[in-house]
Amino acid sequence: MKLVVAIIKPFKLDEVKESLEGLGIQGMTVSDARGFGRQRGHTEVYRGAEYQVDFVPKTRIEIAVDDDQVDEIVKAIVTAAKTDSIGDGKVWVVPAEQVVRIRTGEKGADAL
Amino acid sequence: MKLVVAIIKPFKLDEVKESLEGLGIQGMTVSDARGFGRQRGHTEVYRGAEYQVDFVPKTRIEIAVDDDQVDEIVKAIVTAAKTDSIGDGKVWVVPAEQVVRIRTGEKGADAL
């Protein structure tokens, strides 16, 4: 089993989700994050004082998948999340030694 | 060392935490997440326009543990987080090559 983690632009979540559903992915877990990288942040001004914000909002997606699905999933995410502008984000894959579905106690692929 | 990650229903956090404390777990890190899966979301209506929300609030728990504790911890989480209704969530285990306690620099099991 593997764990695919993707950091994407928030407004791309929908497209990513849909393309994953297209691959038969049944579930995923999402959370808000903020990213630091090549993409510039922005400036804020309050009563004349200027503040530089280097972090930009990102969405973090986690998907537990079967080994053989990893590549197509990574490809699907990259395709769906791409805008070709700086800050599109990253995808990485981490080994998962076991996955359990809490409701049933099922393990491995059955847990997905 | 291993890293146990659990996605549970928010209102179950307390029970999970207590049962882990029962196993002598000294710490954990928690964050808010939202999940997509078999469990249905809900509908919202604003001025007659309907919106379907597919994501449901979840809580994400991360626990760095010693290898030999993994199984009992997973079991404890599964037991405490179970409601037998769809959406109870997942638990997965990832290998952790090292764990360090920032305050002391202690490594491995001592860092927990």
Next chain:
Amino acid sequence: MKLVVAIIKPFKLDEVKESLEGLGIQGMTVSDARGFGRQRGHTEVYRGAEYQVDFVPKTRIEIAVDDDQVDEIVKAIVTAAKTDSIGDGKVWVVPAEQVVRIRTGEKGADAL
């Protein structure tokens, strides 16, 4: 490739970020978390009823890095995040089998 995860005190993020930039780290992903551990929480009182809050706010940092950089990065984080008071947090390292830059599709070290 490795994934370095650090749980630190929120107000330390800046120093950690700067010391990582010093090591030439180009990016990282940050999210809000709350921690349970040796550090005590606090008490709240509303209309005479007292509530104990055991979780304290923490910041979670994720950095995908090349294997040979891991040690200096962990050291840098530990140094920058340390306050020598309970609750400074943890750092752990997880193997990352692949890392992809969404914008370009670059893989491995080039993706960082």
Next chain:
Amino acid sequence: MDTGDTGWVLASSALVLFMTPGLALFYAGMVRSKNVLGTLMHSFFAMGAMSILWVLVGYTIAFGPDAVGGLFGKLDFLGFSGVSSDAPHPAGLGATIPHSVFALFQMMFAIITPALIAGAFAERIKFSGYIAFISIWLVFVYAPVAHWVWHPEGWLFKLGALDFAGGTVVHINAGVAALAAILVIGKRRGFGKEAFVPHNLTLTILGAGILWFGWFGFNAGSALGANGLAASAFLATNLGAAAGACGWALAEARKDRKATTLGVASGAVAGLVAITPASGFVGPMGAIAIGLLGGVVCSWAVGLKFRLGYDDSLDVVGVHLVGGVVGALATGIFATAAISGLDASAGNGLLAGGGFALLGKQVIAVGVTLIFSFVATMAVAKLVDATIGLRVAETDEVTGLDLSQHQEVGYSLAEGSGLSITHSAAPVHASQAPHPTAVRVPQGGEA
């Protein structure tokens, strides 16, 4: 018709109406975020339904010519027929202002009183049941009590019991109704075990500020003119609120050396509740004493629910019932004819040398209101519970009132973009999007 008096009572009516949105915020800030809209709705919808009900039937029961024995009014003013804008109320309620001004001023009281009750069963009441409950309650409980106490031929009025702006009619009445209702509805799931903490105290503080502001209309407007009586009621109101805030803070400070913001806001409201019946009858020192009393006693009373085990979500019993009783009795102690202009026999309380006469009448008024309102409300609650139902399903309670009762969420602060829309045209219901999704989390909802 005096333009100055009319203008002041019109302004006061606007102020009292504004108290209800204030109450909405005061309450809404104290619930969990998944119930914020449902709680706002309790107050806001009362502004709609109670206004109409008051015009149609409530007013005439309260302020129509007495029907029998000072118990309720005749139907002469049904639908506000005969409520003139050129002449005063026939019974001389507000001799220098149009009857319609008096009637609309009273309408604002009829809006907020039922809304006050809602704080007690917050976070678990069914919306349809709530509407039925407050509607029946307004007509059969509120209107009669208002007739007894405020109509010149009302039996408590004739008895000589004093209630300047609503200690018995509004606060005791709503407070005891709250108690009866929650005994029928029962506790929230997890009461006493789970922590129910306020989700947004900025709303509560703002609400308290609006209440304080509007209360000047509530009390000083009850003088029905811009005169010396209005002036002393206004002064007493501000001092009651101020002393209540200080009183609650002192009680907290004594207990654990920390005054809380919620405590100070609650104390101000408690002081306002306590001063309400007395506002036109006491001087500045009396007002400060009553406010302090209200703040201190209520800060203790809010703890009772945990001891006695009833779930009064937002302390309507602890603040309005207890504070109302404190104020009604204190009126019998601190009232001074010199302030109210009543003749000594009627207007002097214990400390002003009036002996126990007035205090006795106050005790009767309080007791009667307690018993009648408790019994009558219990009946109304049971009736509604048996028919429409008062309590939401457990899953709806867990999900929260916002989603389960109104299909809305209060906050979507960190919303992402790119959500799909099920359908746009309001009346259509078929989905237009193959994979409708939205990445926003209903704040405070549950999986």
Next chain:
Amino acid sequence: MDTGDTGWVLASSALVLFMTPGLALFYAGMVRSKNVLGTLMHSFFAMGAMSILWVLVGYTIAFGPDAVGGLFGKLDFLGFSGVSSDAPHPAGLGATIPHSVFALFQMMFAIITPALIAGAFAERIKFSGYIAFISIWLVFVYAPVAHWVWHPEGWLFKLGALDFAGGTVVHINAGVAALAAILVIGKRRGFGKEAFVPHNLTLTILGAGILWFGWFGFNAGSALGANGLAASAFLATNLGAAAGACGWALAEARKDRKATTLGVASGAVAGLVAITPASGFVGPMGAIAIGLLGGVVCSWAVGLKFRLGYDDSLDVVGVHLVGGVVGALATGIFATAAISGLDASAGNGLLAGGGFALLGKQVIAVGVTLIFSFVATMAVAKLVDATIGLRVAETDEVTGLDLSQHQEVGYSLAEGSGLSITHSAAPVHASQAPHPTAVRVPQGGEA
């Protein structure tokens, strides 16, 4: 000069001014969080710019001595010269109050009317373009229409069309201007595909409460005195709002058995819009009927934008245009001379036995306002669009108005500490921090 009348109109002026911050909140709660400040700014800045423009030139065009054919006023009151605080308006507008009081009361209407329009093109208009648009609009569209309808020599006034507090002048005028403007500006990126859901309904409910409160000044203040007319306008206002809230809720309940909080708040506003032109002319029952009508019809009208495909962000067309038309026509139906004190021929609508005479005049007034305002606003919008530009760049729209137009974010609730600061001294611009950073996320912004 009557102190009671003067005091009431001064108080009413304060109430009407307060409606604009209320409107700011009402609107701001419905947009996405990345546009919350930009939306607040639309209303708040209007309080600044429109006030000054009104004094300088707007007022005299609207209420100066008629220049020609009841079309607009002469420039006698340019810069409020000749606007006395000791004598009433020469044409007898408010015979018992100083001219300056009438003029400042009207100033508050000139602030909120342009601000109302802003809801239609929320989330995509350029701030500089917005200022230019409302400034020109106030002078060339609002002021003339106000002259036609409210100045004793205005041609619609002389025709006998009735508009007590601004059904045509304010609501229809703003509503149709909104329609014209959005046809020029175009839809928001993602309209009909993405879900645009309210980010903070507590602001919207509070805003609705403030609007309801302030509307008493808007309508009852339009009696220009603390008299019986003010009393019945006040009563009608409250009942219109109440019935509107109930009407919208009933419509929702019929549709999917759930009344929403936003619906009830929207219904109250719709009811207030509908009752505005009628408020001084109808009795309680008429007011309830008009409010209900307003609530029900508008709850249906807000769906039109999806069907017809125009992007009226916050339903200015659905609520103010439609509600305004409902109210203006209903005035011709429910008006009763007995209430307004007008003579039967002028003041009786269809149901009061006045036949179709008044209704006909109302139709003319509505039609003329619709056509003039649509055409004139279209011209203003195209002019501004062609010069300064009305629409923000797409990337700015995606980022949100708060950051792109004002360099601010509305909320930093979960902000960490330890952020660096680029520079401190306001005027300096060079960075003082080697690695300036801030860990806070601009709420709702996008990567």
Next chain:
Amino acid sequence: MDTGDTGWVLASSALVLFMTPGLALFYAGMVRSKNVLGTLMHSFFAMGAMSILWVLVGYTIAFGPDAVGGLFGKLDFLGFSGVSSDAPHPAGLGATIPHSVFALFQMMFAIITPALIAGAFAERIKFSGYIAFISIWLVFVYAPVAHWVWHPEGWLFKLGALDFAGGTVVHINAGVAALAAILVIGKRRGFGKEAFVPHNLTLTILGAGILWFGWFGFNAGSALGANGLAASAFLATNLGAAAGACGWALAEARKDRKATTLGVASGAVAGLVAITPASGFVGPMGAIAIGLLGGVVCSWAVGLKFRLGYDDSLDVVGVHLVGGVVGALATGIFATAAISGLDASAGNGLLAGGGFALLGKQVIAVGVTLIFSFVATMAVAKLVDATIGLRVAETDEVTGLDLSQHQEVGYSLAEGSGLSITHSAAPVHASQAPHPTAVRVPQGGEA
């Protein structure tokens, strides 16, 4: 007693009281979320403590019969004894309204002035020290200055210095007191290095709206009647606020081509501060000029703290001290006897042909207030600091005032359920839960 005048001053008193919750929000939105309640508390608690202190002793020092040389009043009105509701103030302050109305109107000024100071040392002051500080300050600094300027026998009043509604007494006084206090208290940890950005500007904009609304009572109420003077003060107030908003926005636009929402709100307040002393003495054009001046000058003055290195958290010095001085001096320039009704020698400023006479008196009044208030406040602050202490412990500052001073948090929006409760019954303190926990994060707090 005139009912119209009385009604207007009562309404104005309510408006001024409402300014303090407005101020609470205005300030609270600008601090970090971990200090939101502590900041709200500063204003809200002042409503409690200052009201009572005013009645007990403050009022008689300010408005009691002059004791000696126009420096302070005799104790005749201690505890409001002799403050009648039937007769006016013996010295003729408000000849047509009851003395008690004048006294309670002034009470509202005595509430907000100390609360204004709190913005300067926000985010770091100890609550107990704060209470002591403002209490002593009210009696020994505010009350005397009010006597000098507003009591007919006050020495600055007799000198002929003009201050219609509180430029010197309220704004300069509070502003310079703020400066003195922060010099004693010191800077916030991280000032100038860390970014302290507003956590919720919706609160600040709402607060500014409430302040604008309430300010009509503050200035137009100071006419002590519903007369022509009130009318022109009301008009000047709205124009001052409007011009201030535009002025600040223009200054920002010139600097970096973006007007900010916070800037416009701050400008409105700056304009209101500047127009306050002049409101009853200048015409519309003068009011616009003064407002513009206030907005522009203050938008520059708020940058001074970074240059000079004092930590004026929410710019009390930059807005109230500077804006107050601008207004007081501008009064000497723009005052017009034709508006105020004073005789030419006393009421005409520089531009009205009065020469430098009035301006000179204004300079003296400003100078004297600056010196006295600075020195006296410095003494009060040092006294309190040496005894109770003014500054929280560093760890408490890091944690935030909400938790450290009041054991509360402002927001629990994303709260989970299922939290355990330590104990329920208010007075008990022993834990009832073996593993008490709560999964909510105190917003903005720190580990």
